[in-house]
Amino acid sequence: MSELLFTPLKIGKKVAPNRIVINAMECCDALSNGDPSPLTYKRYEDYFKGKAGVVVLEAITPQYDYIARKNQLSIKEHNLPALKKFVSHLKAINPETIFLFQITHSGEISNNVYSQRIRVTEEPLAGYEDAILVRETEIEQVIKDYVLGSRYAYEVGADGVDLKLCHGYLGTQILRPFNKDNWKYGGAWENRRQFAVDIYDRVRLAVDDDNFILGSKISMYEGFPGGVGTMSPDSACMDLTESIDLIKTLEAHGAHYILQSAGSPSHTLDLAHPDRRTPDYAYLHFYFQKTCRDNLKPETVVMGSAYSIFRDGKQPFCAVTPEKNTLRFWGNKNIKEGVVDAVAIGRQAFADPYLPAKMMEDKDQQVHWCTLCDHCVELLIRQHNCGCATYDKHYTSVYVDMIKAEGKLKAKHT
Amino acid sequence: MARVIDDDCINCGICEKFCPVGAISKGEKHMEVDKEKCFDCYACEIECPKNAAYLG
Numbered sequence: 171m172s173e174l175l176f177t178p179l180k181i182g183k184k185v186a187p188n189r190i191v192i193n194a195m196e197c198c199d200a201l202s203n204g205d206p207s208p209l210t211y212k213r214y215e216d217y218f219k220g221k222a223g224v225v226v227l228e229a230i231t232p233q234y235d236y237i238a239r240k241n242q243l244s245i246k247e248h249n250l251p252a253l254k255k256f257v258s259h260l261k262a263i264n265p266e267t268i269f270l271f272q273i274t275h276s277g278e279i280s281n282n283v284y285s286q287r288i289r290v291t292e293e294p295l296a297g298y299e300d301a302i303l304v305r306e307t308e309i310e311q312v313i314k315d316y317v318l319g320s321r322y323a324y325e326v327g328a329d330g331v332d333l334k335l336c337h338g339y340l341g342t343q344i345l346r347p348f349n350k351d352n353w354k355y356g357g358a359w360e361n362r363r364q365f366a367v368d369i370y371d372r373v374r375l376a377v378d379d380d381n382f383i384l385g386s387k388i389s390m391y392e393g394f395p396g397g398v399g400t401m402s403p404d405s406a407c408m409d410l411t412e413s414i415d416l417i418k419t420l421e422a423h424g425a426h427y428i429l430q431s432a433g434s435p436s437h438t439l440d441l442a443h444p445d446r447r448t449p450d451y452a453y454l455h456f457y458f459q460k461t462c463r464d465n466l467k468p469e470t471v472v473m474g475s476a477y478s479i480f481r482d483g484k485q486p487f488c489a490v491t492p493e494k495n496t497l498r499f500w501g502n503k504n505i506k507e508g509v510v511d512a513v514a515i516g517r518q519a520f521a522d523p524y525l526p527a528k529m530m531e532d533k534d535q536q537v538h539w540c541t542l543c544d545h546c547v548e549l550l551i552r553q554h555n556c557g558c559a560t561y562d563k564h565y566t567s568v569y570v571d572m573i574k575a576e577g578k579l580k581a582k583h584t
Numbered sequence: 585m586a587r588v589i590d591d592d593c594i595n596c597g598i599c600e601k602f603c604p605v606g607a608i609s610k611g612e613k614h615m616e617v618d619k620e621k622c623f624d625c626y627a628c629e630i631e632c633p634k635n636a637a638y639l640g
Contacts, residue, residue, distance in 0.1 A: 446626065484630050484631075485630075539630075541625050541626040541627050541630055542626065543624060543625040543626050543627075545623070545625065559604070559623070559625065560604050560625040560627055561604065563604075566604050566605060569623065570605065570623060573623065
């Protein structure tokens with residue numbers, strides 16, 4: 171039997187050639203009009219040449235008023251020719267890789283210098299006091315933007331869309347218990363959940379093609395009081411009742427997959443991206459993945475995050491041998507045991523976009539394993555072009571120049 | 585912050601090979617890190633077979 175990581179995976183009506191997923195990783199290098207730049211092209215060409223089963227395009231915005239990155243990709247009418255050319259170019263390199271566009275709205279973590287932060291509660295979340303309060307009128311426009319962005323993604327040739335509901339962006343803001351005021355999409359869980367339901371139902375109406383994949387990356391547990399997956403607006407205790415209901419509801423409204431994550435890079439970075447100091451957080455993700463797998467139909471795919479930390483086993487974990495703690499080991503074991511259907515990598519994809527092809531050919535010794543230095547995250551936080559500062563000389567220079575000009579980063583969160 | 589290399593170093597040179605910024609070279613007794621150049625990528629620490637490289 172083939173190694174499970176490299177067996178095909180049916181997602182909706184399409185089939186990914188293997189079970190390695192490239193997570194959406196923003197890189198602040200779009201052209202000023204939001205089109206892909208030469209740097210964007212280079213990154214995705216490498217992912218497609220590297221034979222990933224699924225590539226999720228970094229967060230792409232359908233509007234300009236609330237954005238987190240200065241040089242973010244956008245999906246508006248003027249971007250369509252460039253995006254169509256981009257998708258066509260990548261599909262010519264490798265027609266098998268599934269390509270999903272992650273549609274996003276940055277909400278309260280929009281950049282507060284050149285954009286506007288918004289909140290959905292009278293009481294702001296601590297640290298976001300400068301966000302302006304919005305309600306039904308503005309959120310209706312957000313939904314329209316998600317729908318139009320999804321329609322555009324279909325028109326330019328994407329295989330589907332990831333309707334982003336994770337990592338502290340607007341979708342998460344609306345879903346979390348802290349969204350406690352009583353309004354159309356606030357207060358009771360049924361109200362908060364309705365935001366995602368309305369997007370799914372309206373996207374499916376706008377794209378009447380069963381071949382088009384729908385799904386969402388979600389944070390099962392955000393890890394702070396009132397965050398997604400907690401008991402109440404002021405409790406940090408984990409309670410996955412709402413998260414489980416969310417994934418089942420998304421499935422009922424057309425989701426073909428759930429891309430599991432946890433935490434938020436803006437609030438609980440290590441939970442989202444387990445760090446060398448906190449590698450064990452990656453095991454929590456296994457629990458979240460299993461929870462998704464156990465609560466969804468077999469045909470609904472569960473993709474799991476936080477696999478970069480395992481690399482070739484050389485990481486400071488305790489109570490486990492390195493050979494039983496590699497990305498390959500856990501990927502195969504978790505697929506075999508029904509924990510997850512596919513494994514997603516983010517930082518590791520920067521370190522070596524050719525990882526899937528190398529692993530498939532048993533050339534693990536040639537893989538550039540991510541060192542988890544998080545310099546790529548620091549580049550993102552400071553809005554520089556992002557890439558691997560350890561293995562890519564271009565980004566080594568970008569990082570070194572940034573440190574010389576700006577000094578060390580004081581607070582590590584986006 | 586930068587890495588240091590201690591007396592457990594066996595001068596195998598792996599760290600020098602992996603360092604992306606050329607911060608490691610042979611010293612009098614063992615490999616040494618140029619603290620001005622080191623940018624904390626962890627490559628030497630991960631690859632060192634003797635755990636001789638770590639945050640100083």
